[in-house]
Amino acid sequence: MDELIDDFLTYLRYERNYSDYTVDAYSKDLSQFEEYVKDRLEGVFSPGLIDSDIVRSWIVYLLDEKISPVSVNRKLSSLKSFFKFLMKQRIVSVNPLRLVTGPKTKKPLPYFVKEGEMDILLDGDGFDEDFEGIRNRLMLELFYDTGIRRSELIGIKNSDVDFDAMQLKVTGKRNKQRLIPFAEGLKNLMLAYTEVRNREVGIQCEWFFVRKNGTQLSTGIVYNIVKKMLSEIPTLAKCSPHVLRHSFATSMLNNGAELNAVKELLGHSSLASTSVYTHTTFEELKKVYHAHPRAKKEGGNYGN
Known part of the structure; x- marks a missing residue:
């Protein structure tokens, strides 16, 4: 791999505190681009020789290889970050991606579990009364009640749980920590779990x-537990811990929470990431309006 790419990955890991998973994704994207450029420029990879035409031709190549527009845009994002780094280091004077736009994508709305379905699942008898059953039910409840990420859940230490203050400390992306309050019901479940x-x-x-x-849970184990439990909901097209994060945010907004408050609870760095849930709640709102008897009458225009 090119030395400049190595320097950039080191910068991401140690100065920006990116996770190993994210750094690995950047590494793969940039390695693919390096390989493509070397094919085009007779084995030479020199950022100063790369122009917007090469970047655009790479986009076309990726799309021809049946890479999805979403993945292509992610690779372009990696490339943009790389060239911003090179400009900051004064290695290049022009960013070849400044005039390049990626392929258009239609962003799907996040999958989420409806409140009634989640209540039936959590309050049902699908959990055993042994240690694993109590633990698994608590994990599901914690995901749904707090919106934390899978990596944040497995990273919780005993010292991160403050039962007196009823708050939980989690470590999110780029090692950013945040405090999340929890209610009496969740507190009782957590105390019952720790006792068992x-x-x-x-x-x-x-x-x-x-x-x-007694060892720490892995991300794979948590994913499989949640997937198995959510598969009990027949109407749910996707089953993963992230669906519960989406469900938390959607439920909060549907019940009147402020967008900024949800942003802080989710640990988003910008409102743009959180605002996708407003579209989800609006779609639900439209369904409610269309269900209104007046909307069903000819000429009714509720939610249009």
Whole structure:
């Protein structure tokens, strides 16, 4: 890999505190671009020789290879960040991506679980009464009640849970920490879980959520548990921990929460990321209006 790309990845990891997963994604995108440029420029990869025509031809190449517009735009985002870094270092004087636009994508609305369906799932008898059953129900409830990410859940330590103040400290993207309040119901579930965990697992561990042997949960285990439980909802097209994050945000906004408050709870760096949920709630609002008896009459225009 080119030395400049290596320097950029080091900058992302140690100065911007990007996760290993994100740095790896940047690395793959830039390696692919480097390989493409070398094919075009007879084995040479020199950022100063790269112009907008090369970038545009790469976009065409990727689309011809059946890479989705969403993935192409992500790769372009990696490339833009790389050239911004090079300009900052004064290695190049012109950013070849300044006039390049990516392929248009139609952003799908986030999948989410309706409140009634979530109540039936959480209050039903689909969970065993043993350690794993109590733990799995708590995980589902915690995802839905707080909107935290999967990586944030498995990263919770015992010291991050303040039962007196009823708040939870989580570490999000780029190691940013935030405090999330929780209600009495969730507090009782968490206390019940810790009692069973301490009694049955019996191994002192710094992590709040653990396996039977006392070790920290993996992202794969958490994903599979949530997927299995959400698959009980027949109307849900996608089953993952992130769907519960979407469900939390949608439920909060549907029940009158301010967009800025939801942004802070989710740990978003900008309102743009949170505003996608306003479209979801608006779609729900339209359905409510269309269900109104007046809307069903000829000439009714509720929600249009």
